[in-house]
Amino acid sequence: MKDLVTLEEYIIRAQNKFPGATGELSQLLRDIGLAAKIISREVNKAGITNILGYEDSENVHGESQKKLDLFANEQLISALSRSNITCMVISEENEGVVRLSGEAGKYIVYMDPLDGSSNIDVSVSIGSIFSVYMRPESKKKLAEGDALQSGEKQVAAGYVLYGSSTVLAYTTGLGVRIFTLDPSIGEFILSHEDVKIPEYGNIYSADEGSYNFWDPGLKQYVKYCQEIDPDTGRPYKARYVGCMAADVHRTLLQGGIFMYPDSSKYPNGKLRLMYECNPLSFIIEQAGGLAIDGSRRIMEIQPASLHECTPIYIGSRKNVEKLREFFVEFNTANSSR
Ligand code: P6P
Numbered sequence: 001m002k003d004l005v006t007l008e009e010y011i012i013r014a015q016n017k018f019p020g021a022t023g024e025l026s027q028l029l030r031d032i033g034l035a036a037k038i039i040s041r042e043v044n045k046a047g048i049t050n051i052l053g054y055e056d057s058e059n060v061h062g063e064s065q066k067k068l069d070l071f072a073n074e075q076l077i078s079a080l081s082r083s084n085i086t087c088m089v090i091s092e093e094n095e096g097v098v099r100l101s102g103e104a105g106k107y108i109v110y111m112d113p114l115d116g117s118s119n120i121d122v123s124v125s126i127g128s129i130f131s132v133y134m135r136p137e138s139k140k141k142l143a144e145g146d147a148l149q150s151g152e153k154q155v156a157a158g159y160v161l162y163g164s165s166t167v168l169a170y171t172t173g174l175g176v177r178i179f180t181l182d183p184s185i186g187e188f189i190l191s192h193e194d195v196k197i198p199e200y201g202n203i204y205s206a207d208e209g210s211y212n213f214w215d216p217g218l219k220q221y222v223k224y225c226q227e228i229d230p231d232t233g234r235p236y237k238a239r240y241v242g243c244m245a246a247d248v249h250r251t252l253l254q255g256g257i258f259m260y261p262d263s264s265k266y267p268n269g270k271l272r273l274m275y276e277c278n279p280l281s282f283i284i285e286q287a288g289g290l291a292i293d294g295s296r297r298i299m300e301i302q303p304a305s306l307h308e309c310t311p312i313y314i315g316s317r318k319n320v321e322k323l324r325e326f327f328v329e330f331n332t333a334n335s336s337r
Contacts, residue, residue, distance in 0.1 A: 004187075004190075007188035007189075010179070011029050012026065014026075024107070025156060027083055028080070028085050028086060028107055028109070031083065032160075032168075033179075035128075036128060036160040036181075037181065037186060037188075039068075039162070040162055040181055041183075042071055043162040044162070051068055051071060052121050053067055054066055054067070055069075055070060060307050061307070066117045066120055068114055068117060069113065069117050073093040073094070073111075073113040075113075076128065077091070081101065084101040084102070085105045086108070086109050087104065088100065089108075090111070090274065092112045092113065092307070096144070097144050097306070107155070108149075109130060109133075110132075110133075110147070110278075110279070111275055112127075112276055113128055114126055114128060115244055115276065116246065119241070119242055124242070126162050126243055127245025128162075129276055129280065131274065132156040133149050133153055144306065147274075147306060148304070149303070150302050151273075151277075151281055155172065155173070156170060157278070159280065161246055161249050166181035166183075167179065167249070168181070168188050169195070171283055171286040175194045175195070175286055175287075176286050178190075178191050178195055195287050196287050198254065198255030200316050201251070202234070202236045202256060203236055203254060203256030204257050205238070205241075205247045205251065205258040206258070206260070206261070207240060207260070210263060210265060214263050215330070217329070218259070218261050220330055244271060244280065248280045248284065251289075252284060252287055255319070256319055257313060257320055258313075258315055259313045259323070260311065262294070269309045269312065272307060272309055273298070273308050277291070278298060281314060284315065288317065289314065289316055290314070290320040290321070291314035291320070292314075293311050293313075294313065294324075295327070298312060298314070
């Protein structure tokens with residue numbers, strides 16, 4: 001028992017290292033942890049209670065909303081409303097911004113409350129992803145544009161993965177920690193203290209069903225992954241969960257690369273910059289990896305809109321750099337490359 005460190009204890013210990021800390025970010029992370037426990041409880045019994053299936057509504061991307069999408073969204077917004085810390089929430093499930101606490105809080109939170117929700121009805125992993133920014137100090141009247149900040153300005157980011165176990169990973173820019181939920185005591189317990197992604201991995205992850213929509217450079221790279229070359233661990237294994245949080249969590253721990261490209265089907269990519277790609281890029285870069293849109297670092301992108309999409313190639317540094325070589329050699333079309 002003495003070696004167990006709970007999420008709450010860890011956050012307080014980390015905060016105590018900064019005498020000037022107000023404790024507000026700590027409280028925000030604890031609030032997210034509380035919502036995660038509630039969502040995990042519902043996810044783990046979704047097949048029993050009447051919470052599977054679709055609502056008759058759509059999100060900002062025109063995707064049908066599942067009951068658990070909306071439940072997770074409500075729980076996270078409710079948890080963030082508990083204290084005057086968060087002034088504004090931008091969620092995949094809400095078209096506009098959700099203003100909280102009389103807009104008095106100092107943090108702006110982006111979130112994908114239930115990532116990979118198409119997996120819900122078949123009991124495959126799903127996740128929640130969050131990203132935290134400071135509100136511009138000079139601004140008294142909050143505007144949506146105050147939330148349009150590049151990923152490099154994130155003060156915290158993380159995800160919860162509802163899989164074979166429920167894990168919560170986060171960073172505040174001082175490395176990556178992972179906590180595993182022990183449902184018997186209702187606590188997230190520290191399971192990985194200072195996570196570092198392998199510099200190179202032999203797993204590639206992409207929806208190869210879309211191969212014929214891809215640029216030549218990506219097609220050639222995937223063929224490279226499939227060649228037989230024991231010296232470089234090829235052929236790689238192919239793994240694709242259909243939940244970015246799950247695919248990136250595996251990549252974080254085992255190495256390799258996750259790819260969701262731009263294509264003739266998704267000219268700007270499908271994944272959302274602010275509440276999928278930036279937070280997971282912050283985690284992966286803090287663990288020593290790399291995340292690009294084909295050329296630029298994801299976290300350098302200056303967003304033009306709250307819900308914009310981007311291509312993303314994220315994972316072990318050597319794997320991502322090898323992919324970029326293919327894009328250069330095959331002059332891949334993406335204008336940002
Ligand atoms: P596809 C889930 O809907 C998501 O946003 C990511 O979590 C996941 O990586 C991707 O989309 C899956 O997309 O086109 O393979 O179903």
